[in-house]
Structure formats: C-alpha cells, structure tokens
Amino acid sequence: xxxxxxxxxxxxxxxxxxxxxxxxxxxxxxxxxxxxxxxxxxxxxxxxxxxxxxxxxxxxxxxxxxxxxxxxxxxxxxxxxxxxxxxxxxxxxxxxxxxxxxxxxxxxxxxxxxxxxxxxxxxxxxxxxxxxxxxxxxxxxxxxxxxxxxxxxxxxxxxxxxxxxxxxxxxxxxxxxxxxxxxxxxxxxxxxxxxxxxxxxxxxxxxxxxxxxxxxxxxxxxxxxxxxxxxxxxxxxxxxxxxxxxxxxxxxx
Numbered sequence: 001x002x003x004x005x006x007x008x009x010x011x012x013x014x015x016x017x018x019x020x021x022x023x024x025x026x027x028x029x030x031x032x033x034x035x036x037x038x039x040x041x042x043x044x045x046x047x048x049x050x051x052x053x054x055x056x057x058x059x060x061x062x063x064x065x066x067x068x069x070x071x072x073x074x075x076x077x078x079x080x081x082x083x084x085x086x087x088x089x090x091x092x093x094x095x096x097x098x099x100x101x102x103x104x105x106x107x108x109x110x111x112x113x114x115x116x117x118x119x120x121x122x123x124x125x126x127x128x129x130x131x132x133x134x135x136x137x138x139x140x141x142x143x144x145x146x147x148x149x150x151x152x153x154x155x156x157x158x159x160x161x162x163x164x165x166x167x168x169x170x171x172x173x174x175x176x177x178x179x180x181x182x183x184x185x186x187x188x189x190x191x192x193x194x195x196x197x198x199x200x201x202x203x204x205x206x207x208x209x210x211x212x213x214x215x216x217x218x219x220x221x222x223x224x225x226x227x228x229x230x231x232x233x234x235x236x237x238x239x240x241x242x243x244x245x246x247x248x249x250x251x252x253x
Contacts, residue, residue, distance in 0.1 A: 016041075017236050017247050020064065022071075023088030025051065029059055031235075031249055040073065042090045052090035061111035067118055067133055068098045074112055079105045100135045115156045116200045123151050128164075145179050148172050153236075155198035155205070163205060165196045171207075197237035197244070206244065208234035215246075 018029040026043045039055035040062065054073075062073035070081040079101065083093040097105065101120060104112070109122030109129060118133040126149050130138040140146040150167040157163065162174040171193055172181050194210040204219040208230070215227045215234070236247040246253045 015249050016252055017249070018061070019238050019240075019245050019247075019252060020062070021240050022064065023090075025088070025090065027062065027087075028252070029062065031247075042087075044090070052092055054092065061113065061123075063112040063114040063120060065098075065114055065118070065120055068100075070095060070098060072097070072101070072112055072120070074110055079109075079112070101131060103137060104129060104131070113154055117160075121154055123154065125150060127151075128154065140174070146174075147179060153196065155196060156200060157198040157205065158200060158202050161198070161203070163196060163198045165193065171196065195234045195237045195247070197239060199239060206237050206239075208237065208246075210234075 015031040016028045017031040020027045022042070024045055026045060028041045028043055030037065030039045030041065037055070038058045038060065039053055040059050041050050042052035043049070044051045057075045057077075060074045060076070062071060064071055064084060066084060069084045071084045071087045072079060072081050074080075079097055081095050081097045083091075083095050086093040104120075104122040107122070107124075107129070109124050109127075111123040113121045113123065115121065120131045122129040122131070126142060126146070128140040128146065128151065130140075132138075148164060148166045151164060152167055153165045155163045155165075160175075164172045164174065164179075166172065170181050172179050174180075192209050192211040193207050196205060196207040198205045202219070204217060206215065206217055206227075208215050210233055212229075213231065213233075214229050215237075217225045217227050230246070232246075232248040232250075234246050235249055238245045238247075
C-alpha cells in the first residue's frame, strides 16, 4: 500500500478514494467516512514523501485541465482552481476559475472530472454537463434522456463511450446522447458494482462486484472475465500506465 507520510515520517492519512498522476507526484484525495475532512496530498513518487497538502477544506473531486493550465477542485463551498504547472512541482498557487467554467459554479455542480480529449465534466445528483475545449456546453438530464439518479462517477473509453456508475440506477453508458442501462451485460443488477474504470486507450472496462468480491474485466470482444477474487471492498479503480490502483477506504494497492 501507499503510505502517506510527511518529510519527518509522520503518517498523515491512510484512506483515499482518488488518485491522479501529476508531474513527479501522485495527487491523492483523502477519504473520511464521517465527511469531517477530505484533504489533497501531493505524494512525491521518487522520495515516497508528501511534499504539499491541502487539508483546510473538504475536497469532493479534482480534475486537471491542461489547456487552461488549471487544477480544478470542488469543495462544499464550490469550485476552486490552482495553477496546474505550479501544482506539478508541489506549489499551491490559487488562480481564478476560467470564465468558461462559471456555468458549473452557477448551476451548483459539486464534482468534476476531465477526459483525455480535454473536456471538463460537471456532475451532480441526476445531471451531467460537458464543457468542451472550444467552450461548447452539453447539458444532460432527465428531460433529454439521462434517466439515472445519484451519479457516483463517469468514465470514458477509447470509443468515446461514457460509462456512468450510479447508486440505485445501475451502470449506464451514453453513446451519441443515447442512454442505455447495461448492468445485466456485466452480470449484475448494478447495485453490487462498487467500483468501475473504463480504459481511455481501449474499449475495456474493469469493475468490482462487492457481492462475490471479484474484480472483472469486460470488453465487446472477450465479454465478461473474472480476474481475481479480493478479500476487501474496492471503492474505486484507477489506472496509470499498465498498473491498476485499487482503493478500499483503508489504503491504495
């Protein structure tokens, strides 16, 4: 597991639910079950130490937007931004939120995510909004076909298919603004899937079934394949290079 320590070896946190590569660091978001704290930690890979942290706010999500040079993060009081290049060096430099993203703040989106094509996505309970690199806005909600509730996460594969994991509506995919519930395709009713990841370089997805405790792989060609049974509860799956990182609320593996 990744252990988060300061330069003096003191452990700062041990439960996380998101990780991203940022310069020579992993940027990790803390998980705390009572939601009393949720900081960001810059874990320097070469040294194995934390070189920067943001612990005075409850962070709910973060996303890198290179074409605006901003690291955007959400808290209970809205959207905020840091200079991205400075953040890669562990230097926290607040900057103004680019005006193109003010629509997310105005409409109360409480989580963000970015994709490999440079789009920024805003998420809230039953609504998604995509802000394109060119500033175009796509608003998805129940009135135009997004019939899902309690959106927990979105993932985009190589084919541009948007996979949506929800709490209560199962797993759905969005192709050309058409929503399809696909939980049965994955051998589940959706309520048992606690984590999902879509590979941006392929059409493969990985997911964890919290009932049988198996990590599965699915693709249109190979269909469903069990990879390993894990003696834990995986809450998030992310990939960097050829490595899958699994979060179980107590550590990162």
